[in-house]
Each structure stands twice: as structure tokens, then as C-alpha cells.
Amino acid sequence: MANRVTVWWxxxxxxxxxxxxxxxxxxxxxxxxxxxxxAPLTSFAAEPGEPAGSVKDKILGWLEANQSRPAMxxxxx
Numbered sequence: 841m842a843n844r845v846t847v848w849w850x851x852x853x854x855x856x857x858x859x860x861x862x863x864x865x866x867x868x869x870x871x872x873x874x875x876x877x878x879a880p881l882t883s884f885a886a887e888p889g890e891p892a893g894s895v896k897d898k899i900l901g902w903l904e905a906n907q908s909r910p911a912m913x914x915x916x917x
Contacts, residue, residue, distance in 0.1 A: 842892040845872075847899045852876065854903070856895055858886050874899060882906075 845856045856872040870886035872895055884898055 842895065845892050845895045845899070847896050849900060849903050854881075854899060856899055859883075872898070874902065
């Protein structure tokens with residue numbers, strides 16, 4: 841299981857960092873936090889033992905679905 845996953849999309853680098861327990865903050869439990877240039881864009885639930893390939897698929901799906909959002913709006917849920 842990875843704790844960090846890097847994806848390149850449209851020439852840009854995106855990182856997902858796994859946050860567990862208390863460091864994930866109040867909420868549903870462990871999450872993957874998606875970052876671009878160090879700034880958080882979104883987060884999604886982390887599954888136990890989730891392979892890096894599955895995380896990359898989630899990231900790419902989110903990026904594809906949100907590519908039309910204005911840059912200033914990304915990160916707002």
C-alpha cells in the first residue's frame with residue numbers, strides 16, 4: 841500500500857497523499873488528499889490496502905470530470 845501517489849495529467853503533476861486517523865481531520869476516516877503545486881484540490885475516501893493503480897484511476901477520473909472548473913473554484917466542494 842502506497843502513502844503517496846503521483847500522476848501526470850495534461851503536462852501537470854498531481855500528488856495524492858494518504859491521511860490517516862487524526863491527521864485526516866474530523867470526518868469519514870482515512871482519505872487521499874489530492875494536491876497540485878502543494879495546494880489541496882480535493883480529497884476522497886482511502887480504502888484499506890488500496891493499490892496505487894486504483895488511486896491513480898480515482899485521480900484521473902476526478903481530473904477529467906472537473907477539467908472545466910475555473911482554477912479559482914477547484915478545491916471548493
